[in-house]
Every structure is written in C-alpha cells, then in structure tokens.
C-alpha cells in the first residue's frame with residue numbers, strides 16, 4: 315500500500331513529524347489506504363512554494379488560450395483514468411462505485427466547461443477620444459482550496475478548474491477522511507503540464523493545517539466547502555489579513571409540494587432528494603413541506619418508499635445507498651435524532667443505526683421520516699447531513715413561502731405544482747441560491763451554485779465561479795496628456 319503524501323513545489327513528501335493516518339472504509343472499517351498526516355510546518359512549506367510560483371509569474375503569464383488547453387488536457391486525462399479515480403473515491407467514502415463514476419464524470423464536465431470560458435475584459439466608453447479605459451482581469455493570487463468528504467473530488471474540482479484558468483497558484487486541502495482522489499488529481503495536473511509550485515497538496519486535519527492556510531498573509535483567497543461552524547471560524551481567521559473568502563456551507567433545503575402537483579413524480583423525487591448518498595448532500599431535500607390536504611397521502615407513500623431502500627457497501631450490486639462517512643458523523647446524526655424526539659417529532663420510520671447482514675461494521679443509518687415537525691424544532695433548523703426527512707404542513711401559498719424561508723440557510727429548494735404562475739411566485743419569493751420547479755437536484759457546471767444567507771459567500775460554477783479567482787483592474791490610458799488645472803499654480807504660466 316503506497317503512502318499518500320503531500321505534493322509541494324512539484325515534489326512528493328511526507329510530513330516532517332512522520333505521522334500517518336489510516337483511511338478506513340465507512341462500510342467495514344478495513345484500511346483502504348494510509349496518508350501522511352501534516353501539520354502547520356508542512357502547510358507553511360506549501361504556502362511558500364505557491365507564493366514563489368505565483369510571484370515568479372511563470373504560470374500567470376501563460377496565455378488564456380494555453381490555460382484553456384491545459385484544462386482540456388486535464389479533462390482528457392481524468393477521463394482516461396476514470397476507473398482509477400472512481401475506485402479511489404468509492405474506497406474512501408464507501409459510496410457505490412456507480413455513484414463515484416457519476417461524480418468523476420461530473421468532474422470531467424467541470425474542467426471541460428471551464429475550458430470554454432473566454433478571457434473576460436471590456437472597455438468603458440468615457441466619451442473622450444484621447445482616453446482608453448479598460449477593465450482587465452488578473453488572477454487573485456495564492457488560494458487555499460479546502461474541501462469536504464461527501465463529494466471529495468467534485469467539490470475540489472469546482473475550485474481547481476477556475477483557479478487554473480485564472481492563473482492562480484494554490485494549495486489543495488482535501489478532507490482528512492477522503493484524500494485519495496486529490497492525490498490522483500496532482501498526478502494528473504503534473505502530466506497535463508502544470509508547472510511545479512502552482513498546484514500543491516497538503517494532507518491532514520483541518521485543526522492542524524487549517525490555521526496557516528486561513529491566516530497566513532501570503533494567502534490571498536480561501537475557498538472552503540464544509541460545515542457552518544468551520545466556515546464561520548475560517549471567515550473570522552481570514553478577516554485578520556482581509557483575505558477574500560468563498561464559502562459553501564450547506565443548507566436546510568425546503569421541498570414544497572402543493573396539492574395540485576404531479577404527486578407520483580413529486581414523491582419519487584422527494585425520496586431521492588432526502589436519501590441520495592444517505593443525505594450527505596449539501597442540497598439534500600431534508601425539509602418536506604406538504605399542503606395539508608395531501609399530507610397523509612404523501613407521508614404514507616414517502617414512508618413506504620423509505621422502508622424499501624436497500625443499504626449496502628460499495629460493491630453490493632443490490633445496494634441503493636451507503637453508509638455515513640464516519641463514526642463521528644453517525645454520532646452527530648444520532649444526537650440530532652434524540653433532540654428531534656425530545657422536541658416532539660414523530661418517527662414514522664427509521665431513526666436509528668441500521669443493522670442487518672453485512673452492515674454490522676459500517677456507519678449505516680436507516681432512512682428516516684419525521685412527521686409533525688415545526689420550524690421551532692432543531693431537527694427542522696439544523697442540518698443533520700444524514701438520511702432524515704422532516705415533514706411540515708401548510709395551508710396556503712404564503713405559509714409555504716414563509717416556512718420555506720424560515721431558516722438561517724439559503725442554498726436550494728424546490729416547488730411542485732401544476733400551476734406555473736404559482737411556481738414562479740414561490741420560486742421568486744424563496745431566498746435560496748437554486749430553486750427547482752417540478753424537479754429536484756440537477757446542477758450544471760454552466761450555472762452558478764451557492765447560497766443566500768448562512769449557506770455561504772460567493773458562488774461556484776458558472777461565470778461567477780471563475781470570477782472568485784480573478785481581480786478586476788481598471789487601466790486608464792490618456793493618449794494626449796494635459797494639466798489637471800485643479801489647484802492654483804502660484805503664478806507659473808505655461809504660456
């Protein structure tokens with residue numbers, strides 16, 4: 315088993331302390347791989363390397379077209395190695411191989427989409443023939459790219475692809491629970507021709523390597539995807555040196571079903587929205603808001619469908635979803651459940667760690683439906699990041715909107731109704747970054763992704779996702795210089 319190592323200034327290296335971390339499968343606890351465990355000293359080395367490469371200017375002086383071509387090469391290489399990437403992603407997370415394959419296909423699309431974005435820049439007409447006024451875009455500088463464990467490479471690719479296109483240098487910090495595909499990505503970037511020092515990788519716990527990455531003055535931008543508490547901490551850490559921050563912090567996403575919806579489609583999508591990847595999805599549809607007149611029908615079908623879901627490991631062909639990522643996360647979900655019950659939520663199905671043949675060693679949790687929920691309950695307000703759907707009822711459009719917005723989060727939501735005008739009204743009123751109408755879940759690399767309110771700062775994907783990695787510079791050129799004439803010149807005459 316090869317030890318996963320840091321990648322700093324074009325060199326693979328182990329941490330100075332010699333510490334290692336075992337990456338264990340969430341399915342059965344077998345050791346999938348081992349990784350060097352970094353600390354602040356390793357992170358500092360990576361920062362020095364990234365800063366020197368950026369200030370040296372070699373990569374940012376590449377033409378925009380050359381960097382687009384680089385992204386196309388990266389996409390082609392990942393496509394060539396798709397099976398290797400998918401096996402590594404599935405190994406660390408225990409998500410089914412087929413889901414990992416979908417994720418890696420999405421990663422390829424992210425690099426391909428970014429390769430299509432033309433170099434931004436435009437002129438400003440100031441109404442004077444001797445003046446040329448132009449807005450140019452330059453790379454923001456050295457970036458710390460910190461990723462989570464639920465979609466490890468996909469979330470990293472949302473950051474790496476635009477950072478490369480912009481001409482930034484960066485340090486990738488994958489989740490310590492799922493580092494394998496970030497290591498593969500470094501190999502791919504080298505093969506594609508990324509110069510030494512531009513792309514660096516640091517492995518280890520956020521609590522150890524995170525401080526330099528978020529406080530060091532040589533870092534210009536921190537882009538982070540993860541939990542709300544860590545995001546707040548990072549934003550505060552970055553404030554001391556006024557770094558730019560881009561944050562994606564999850565959601566508590568309302569999925570609103572009106573009585574006039576296509577209920578078959580709505581319920582089927584509600585099951586997927588809540589239980590895909592066992593709820594470990596930032597846009598999971600964990601808050602079901604149902605019009606009161608169809609409440610019983612929807613809830614009984616939702617509960618029936620939840621009971622049919624087959625749990626299993628990455629190689630189980632019958633499995634429909636897998637385990638939670640870690641024992642710590644399972645305990646967090648169990649704590650969320652106890653609070654929900656003590657607050658009066660009614661458990662219709664699930665609510666506990668899953669048992670069953672083949673699941674004994676894994677961090678499995680039963681797909682769960684909680685009824686009689688209200689917005690004052692913590693189960694409605696807090697992200698569980700587990701396979702738990704809470705159900706609330708409403709009796710009017712305005713109540714549905716009020717409930718859908720009654721959250722500190724604002725990442726995504728959905729509205730189901732056959733009345734197009736009603737869908738448009740509700741979609742316009744919901745304060746979330748993505749709204750699906752009569753659908754749930756699709757995202758596109760071409761379309762901006764991110765949150766209102768506490769779901770984050772900034773956007774990933776789309777044109778805005780690139781602009782997080784760019785600084786605008788206004789260039790004013792006067793081809794016929796003259797005196798400003800503002801202050802008296804004390805008697806001197808130029809005539």
Ligand code: TXE
Pocket residue numbers: 460461462463464487488489490518519520521523524525527528539540541542544545547548562563564565595596643646697698699
């Ligand atoms: O995430 P953390 P955790 C949510 C979900 C989950 C909760 C906590 O609700 O239950 O977050 O999950 C790095 N400085 N999401 O604890 O801590 C860490 O090493 C710098 C939503 O696993 O946010 C990892 O690389 N970095 C989410 C990354 O931050 C630090 C996806 C995410 O870890 C750090 C995952 C520090 N001080 C969980 N501390 C989404 N938005 O999709 C940790 N890290």
